[in-house]
Amino acid sequence: MNLIDTSVRDRAVQATVELCKIPSPTGFTRQAERYVFDALVALGYKPEYTVKRSVRVCLGGQGRPLVLAAHVDTLGAMVRSIKPSGSLRVAKLGGFPENYIEGENCTIHTRAGKTFSGRFLLDKPAVHVNKNVGTTARDDTNIEVVIDEPVSKADEVKALGIGAGDFVSFDPRTTLTDSGYIKSRHLDDKASAGILLALAGWLKDTKRELQRSVWLLFTNYEEVGHGGSAGLPDGVEEILSVDMGAIGEDLGTDDRSVSICAKDSSGPYDLELTDSLVAIAKEAGLRYALDVYPFYGSDADTSLRAGYDIRHGLIGPGVQASHGYERTHRDAIQATLELLARYIVKA
Ligand SMILES: [Zn+2]
Structure with missing residues (x-):
């Protein structure tokens, strides 16, 4: 019997969609942090901000603290x-090829709190004028933001209040299909943040007993490599990163599966933790x-590098076209929820 029904899954999808629409490039995550914080308060939990503004909350339980970590920061850019x-x-901000943002609408967030719209274009984008549009190698000198304001000189842009250091967020274009797919930018890792919020809600509703002390940590600097480096609770024994599952031609994950990572760029994940997750997935028929992710790092890797003496693991919903216009499916979200629930509650 499944622990997680479709109503819990749908709450995760709903939170994912809402989170995707909140601009939160790394370094500019206050609104997303507040969303998560307020959602936890509304569920009756007592979250706290760490010094670097991760959101941390204890879900209950006793002993052997386990942290489930997802990140609310995303890819983005800075002027x-x-x-x-x-x-x-x-x-x-974060890693992606220029062609993944070319043509995309964006928002410029000035440091004084104003916003302007724009879009990413090749500097000579018209095929009727530039015969090399298709063959020009894209880089940060020729992919630029064209601001949707009547400006044609640097001084006019400065007069708007735009300048170096302003954050730029990408239009997430979040769409749900009747067939259960979620298409959006930033499903990495907002799908997992939505999953953790739905898990917290499910625990409140069902009052299931936890096997151990379980914490959620919503980090805010994962895309630049130090999300999980601080803020873990005292005595922490395990960190399980809940982050996107990578999909590729020689990998087994697809966007309807929960992915369990055996190894990423930092090496193998903890043997016993990973094996127990596989055993649960098998037994539950998930x-x-x-899989092995060839180019990937997680908050769990970061925690180890920061010096925590812990076991580490990584699971998450399969996400297609990662760091581009991504796609996952509600089945992957449900499978991830089911695996997490079975890992943390008493049978
Ligand atoms: Zn991620």
């Missing part, structure tokens, strides 16, 4: 300079895969 033409040169 580096204003070009003489009035377009913006940006520095990337759609899952145990």
Whole structure:
């Protein structure tokens, strides 16, 4: 019998959609942190902000603290300079190729709190004028932000209050299909943040007893490599990163599965923890895969590097076209919830 029914899954999907729509490039995550904090308070929990503004909450239970970690920061950009033409040169926040943002709408968030819309374009984007549009190698010098304001000189852009250090968020284009797919930017890792919120709600509703002390940690600097480096509770024994499952031609995960990671760029995940997750997935009849992610790092890796003496693991819903316009399915969200629930509650 499944522990998680479709209503819990649908709450996770709902939270995922709402989170995806909140701009939160790494370093500019206050609104997403508040969303998570307020959602936990509404469920009757007592979350707290760590010094670096991760959101941490104890779900209950006694002994052997386990942390389930998801990150609310996403890819994005920062204004580096204003070009003489009035377009913006940006520095990337997180890793992605330029063609993953070309043509995308975006929002510029000035440090004074104003917002302006724009879009990412090649500097000579018209095929009727530039015959090399298809063959030009994209980089940060020729992919630029064209601001949706009548500006054609750097001074006019400065007069709007836009300048170096402003954050740029990408239009997530979040869409739900009748067939259960969620298409959006930033499902990495907002799908998992939504999953953890739904898990917290399910625990409140069912009053299930926990096997151990279980904490949620919503980190805010994962995409730049130090999300899980601080803020774990005292005595922590395990961290399970709940982050997107990678999909590729020689990997078993798809966007309807929960993915269990055996190894990423930092090496193998903890043997016993990973094996017990696989055993649970098997016994529950979940759609899952145990996979090796060739280019990947997680908050669990970061915690180990920071010096925590812990066991570490990684699971998450399969996400197609990661760091681009991504896709997952409600089945992957349900399978991830089911695996988490079975791992933390008493039988
Ligand atoms: Zn991620």
